[in-house]
Amino acid sequence: MFKWLLLAGFLGLLFYFWRQKQRIPKNHPEVESLVRCSVCGRHISVHSAMLSAKGxxxxxxxxxxxx
Ligand SMILES: [Zn+2]
Structure with a gap:
């Protein structure tokens, strides 16, 4: 019986942390700065952008x- 309570508590904690993780993007919208691709001019987030050899x-x- 106690084992199941422990398991339920553990799952509850997991769910709680999962929800926290899901909420982070909503709390910080557009923190990433945007840069432009030097070839096509598309705006991309600096984290998904690649840097060429010339910067x-x-x-x-x-x-x-x-x-
Ligand atoms: Zn491009």
Whole structure:
């Protein structure tokens, strides 16, 4: 019996932390700064952007393009 209570408590904790994780993006909307791909000019978040050898930001489609 106690085992099940422990399990239920553990699952409750997991669910609680999962909910916290889900809420983070809503609490901090658009914290990421946007950069422009130097090839197509698309706006992409700085975290998903690639840096070319010359320091230009690239979207994932143009990450391998030469400067
Ligand atoms: Zn691009």
């Amino acid at each position: 230009h930001y690239r979207c994932t489609l143009h990450a391998g393009d030469p400067d």
